[in-house]
Amino acid sequence: MLRSSQLRHYGVVIACLLFGSCADLGSADPGESTSTPATDALVSVTDGEDVFQADISDDAEDINTASDTVMTSDAGARRRTEVTTSDDISDVASSSDSAVELDTLVFDTSGQDVGTPSPDDVADELDTSSGADSGAGDVPVPGLCDDDNVCTDDYLDETNGTCVNTYVYGICCTADPMCDDGDPCTEDRCVDELCTHKDSCCEDDAECGETSECAMPMCVVADSLMGTTKCTLLPTEVEGCCNTLMYFAGFDDGSLGGISVENAFADVGWQLTENTQANSPPGALWYGSLLTGDYDNGTFNSGLATLPTITLPAGVDSAMELDLYLDVEPGFTFDRLEIQLTDIETGQTTVLWNKSQAFLYSGWFTLTLQLQAFGGKSVALSILFDAFDSQDNSGQGVFVDNIRITSTCTPTICGQDSDCDDGHAFTVDECSFPAGQVTGSCVHYPNTPYCTTYQDCDDGEPCTFNACVNQECYFAQNLSCCLSDVDCDDNNPCTVDDCVGVTSTSGGSCNNLFLQGCCQSDFQCNDGDPCTTDVCNLSSNTCAAVPIESCCTTPDDCEDDEPCTEDLCVSGTCEYQGVCCGNDADCDDGESLCTIETCSSGLCTATFTNAPQCCTVTQLFTQFTSGSWGPFTQTEDENPFDGVGWFAIPYDGVSSGGALKYGPLGTGTYDTGAPHSGSATTYVVSLSSSQIHEVSFWVKLDNEYSNGEGSILWDRLRLEAIREDNGDTTLLWDSAWGEPQWWEETSDIPTGSVWTFVDALDVSSLKGRSIRLRFSFDTVDADANAYDGALIDDVLLFSTCE
Numbered sequence: 001m002l003r004s005s006q007l008r009h010y011g012v013v014i015a016c017l018l019f020g021s022c023a024d025l026g027s028a029d030p031g032e033s034t035s036t037p038a039t040d041a042l043v044s045v046t047d048g049e050d051v052f053q054a055d056i057s058d059d060a061e062d063i064n065t066a067s068d069t070v071m072t073s074d075a076g077a078r079r080r081t082e083v084t085t086s087d088d089i090s091d092v093a094s095s096s097d098s099a100v101e102l103d104t105l106v107f108d109t110s111g112q113d114v115g116t117p118s119p120d121d122v123a124d125e126l127d128t129s130s131g132a133d134s135g136a137g138d139v140p141v142p143g144l145c146d147d148d149n150v151c152t153d154d155y156l157d158e159t160n161g162t163c164v165n166t167y168v169y170g171i172c173c174t175a176d177p178m179c180d181d182g183d184p185c186t187e188d189r190c191v192d193e194l195c196t197h198k199d200s201c202c203e204d205d206a207e208c209g210e211t212s213e214c215a216m217p218m219c220v221v222a223d224s225l226m227g228t229t230k231c232t233l234l235p236t237e238v239e240g241c242c243n244t245l246m247y248f249a250g251f252d253d254g255s256l257g258g259i260s261v262e263n264a265f266a267d268v269g270w271q272l273t274e275n276t277q278a279n280s281p282p283g284a285l286w287y288g289s290l291l292t293g294d295y296d297n298g299t300f301n302s303g304l305a306t307l308p309t310i311t312l313p314a315g316v317d318s319a320m321e322l323d324l325y326l327d328v329e330p331g332f333t334f335d336r337l338e339i340q341l342t343d344i345e346t347g348q349t350t351v352l353w354n355k356s357q358a359f360l361y362s363g364w365f366t367l368t369l370q371l372q373a374f375g376g377k378s379v380a381l382s383i384l385f386d387a388f389d390s391q392d393n394s395g396q397g398v399f400v401d402n403i404r405i406t407s408t409c410t411p412t413i414c415g416q417d418s419d420c421d422d423g424h425a426f427t428v429d430e431c432s433f434p435a436g437q438v439t440g441s442c443v444h445y446p447n448t449p450y451c452t453t454y455q456d457c458d459d460g461e462p463c464t465f466n467a468c469v470n471q472e473c474y475f476a477q478n479l480s481c482c483l484s485d486v487d488c489d490d491n492n493p494c495t496v497d498d499c500v501g502v503t504s505t506s507g508g509s510c511n512n513l514f515l516q517g518c519c520q521s522d523f524q525c526n527d528g529d530p531c532t533t534d535v536c537n538l539s540s541n542t543c544a545a546v547p548i549e550s551c552c553t554t555p556d557d558c559e560d561d562e563p564c565t566e567d568l569c570v571s572g573t574c575e576y577q578g579v580c581c582g583n584d585a586d587c588d589d590g591e592s593l594c595t596i597e598t599c600s601s602g603l604c605t606a607t608f609t610n611a612p613q614c615c616t617v618t619q620l621f622t623q624f625t626s627g628s629w630g631p632f633t634q635t636e637d638e639n640p641f642d643g644v645g646w647f648a649i650p651y652d653g654v655s656s657g658g659a660l661k662y663g664p665l666g667t668g669t670y671d672t673g674a675p676h677s678g679s680a681t682t683y684v685v686s687l688s689s690s691q692i693h694e695v696s697f698w699v700k701l702d703n704e705y706s707n708g709e710g711s712i713l714w715d716r717l718r719l720e721a722i723r724e725d726n727g728d729t730t731l732l733w734d735s736a737w738g739e740p741q742w743w744e745e746t747s748d749i750p751t752g753s754v755w756t757f758v759d760a761l762d763v764s765s766l767k768g769r770s771i772r773l774r775f776s777f778d779t780v781d782a783d784a785n786a787y788d789g790a791l792i793d794d795v796l797l798f799s800t801c802e
Contacts, residue, residue: 201230233314270304308380311376324364329395350426426471464481482508514781572730717735
């Protein structure tokens with residue numbers, strides 16, 4: 001039998017457990033057969049005529065193997081669906097017979113997401129929930145709470161009379177980092193889902209074992225900074241203790257050279273062949289099928305070829321060399337090929353090389369793997385091939401030739417750590433100098449953070465990100481993860497701090513809800529009324545609006561009943577311009593081409609000459625055709641990196657197809673998880689001192705209020721005119737005014753956005769000045785922002801000639 005962790009194929013049941021229906025992932029070919037170890041419990045799921053079976057009795061082991069990526073096929077169309085137990089942003093801890101919720105993403109060959117992440121892809125959950133179901137109406141007693149699982153702490157919750165089975169970290173594990181006890185003098189490993197802690201430091205040579213004929217144990221300083229010492233073996237250099245060629249298999253003598261073979265199927269697997277693909281004909285070790293000439297037997301298949309056990313010499317350089325020819329799928333996930341080394345004493349298996357490191361396909365190359373880190377140990381070297389699925393198996397397979405294990409038989413000496421590099425990321429290589437010696441000897445010991453995938457890096461902590469980078473584990477705190485409400489305190493008196501989704505075995509996520517009406521600065525109290533001073537009372541965190549005396553919003557507010565003044569409202573302040581006269585000279589505006597100014601009955605009047613180019617009715621007009629910005633540019637963006645702001649787009653317009661948009665570029669919403677704002681401003685437009693000026697535009701505002709949520713004061717859109725000479729602003733239109741009504745309504749409740757024409761916004765109060773028009777959007781807060789945003793079209797600034 002092959003090792004269960006190497007040859008199990010249980011992807012279908014993972015897909016079924018994750019999504020509740022195997023039909024979502026495609027049905028298995030009725031002609032395909034499945035092979036499941038007899039020791040595993042089976043789950044059968046029927047989908048029409050298809051029956052899927054897979055084991056669930058050893059969840060922790062299954063979840064942490066490369067074969068947790070699944071292939072399914074649909075009748076009539078080939079489709080690859082990869083189901084990966086992704087733990088990029090959360091820890092996955094599992095144990096036998098416990099229910100496991102997996103961090104999961106599903107992708108098809110187009111790269112599009114065809115599945116839904118589980119909730120803990122946002123919160124860093126430990127994904128372990130367990131508990132013995134006593135049955136409806138049963139009242140459990142303490143003796144019945146034992147679930148026969150050494151990985152759980154079992155007790156009776158007397159408050160509700162139910163059993164609680166809590167996963168215990170530090171005892172059970174799915175990866176080495178979960179077993180880290182913080183002691184540099186222990187080798188912490190996860191073996192068969194249980195943590196092991198082997199003493200690895202020494203105080204004197206005697207602790208390192210007895211001297212043999214071929215090796216002398218010695219206790220040396222391995223890490224001068226930590227002060228740790230490790231045992232190493234030095235050769236005695238006795239003749240016959242070391243052979244330059246310790247093992248060779250050329251497969252040309254009609255034998256396997258003592259290699260034992262375990263294949264999952266009789267018709268395909270590792271075997272001796274006399275094939276022209278041999279690097280040194282006629283013989284080679286081949287993974288394939290004599291029946292088909294490839295390795296396609298209609299289903300997944302796998303096999304293990306193991307060399308005879310060999311004791312590697314201590315204190316010298318040694319290596320395994322072999323010639324390889326690969327005609328299989330490239331990459332790591334499918335057609336898995338590994339060279340493994342198993343320590344006979346401890347049973348620990350280490351992957352020395354995998355196919356992702358191959359640099360050549362359909363051609364012979366020689367692979368050399370250093371073995372000196374295992375000097376003095378009895379080891380078994382194995383070659384594992386796992387097709388993993390039934391697709392793309394029409395290549396010739398894998399050919400191996402001229403396997404040799406060699407040694408220099410010369411004691412290794414060193415002067416610095418780099419002299420000891422064995423080329424493996426799973427070992428720490430140091431040059432140690434015994435007392436009184438000027439030359440050092442190499443010490444190799446396990447590198448605990450070594451990994452091949454993120455699954456090797458599970459540290460058992462609910463609020464860490466785990467990553468495998470360059471075969472080394474990295475752990476970073478997930479600041480959005482929490483275990484209690486206290487962890488979510490953002491020191492903001494205007495939020496309610498809530499840790500949601502947390503359980504006794506998993507972290508949750510922080511939800512800081514903004515309190516409506518609460519403030520921390522005067523800016524947050526802006527009510528859009530230029531005639532009020534908006535103040536935040538910091539003692540109560542509430543807003544107050546203090547009216548401003550003699551303030552105006554329209555020229556009508558400035559009416560002084562004086563016939564000799566023209567009443568203007570400029571930036572909230574009344575201004576009065578004299579219009580009375582004694583003669584025509586009093587009315588001269590310095591413009592003689594386009595106007596004739598006269599004094600009539602004591603009042604100045606202007607007669608337009610309508611001379612060419614004297615008056616342009618349309619002073620600014622844009623339809624954003626083909627996504628053109630026209631006269632606008634984005635002048636403010638609170639966060640230019642959040643993907644949300646003002647964009648000129650070639651679609652969704654009310655007229656020509658283009659529009660000016662505040663929101664994300666493309667589909668989606670303007671919800672970034674934080675407050676944000678931005679402005680789009682025109683170039684400078686000069687207004688005549690004697691004309692009537694008006695602005696109009698179309699608007700479609702999809703925000704929280706237009707969808708019946710929140711206050712009209714939130715997610716606000718404004719149009720302002722800015723004087724070029726002093727920067728003063730005049731508010732022309734504010735969505736908070738609610739006029740005209742820019743939302744659809746049913747039974748007096750807003751039900752959505754609608755294109756609305758905003759007309760006759762008078763800017764005559766700014767006549768004679770140069771101005772810019774500015775549209776501004778402000779979410780005010782981070783809540784209820786999952787909407788499209790604002791669309792602007794057909795912006796028109798015109799002047800009359802009357």
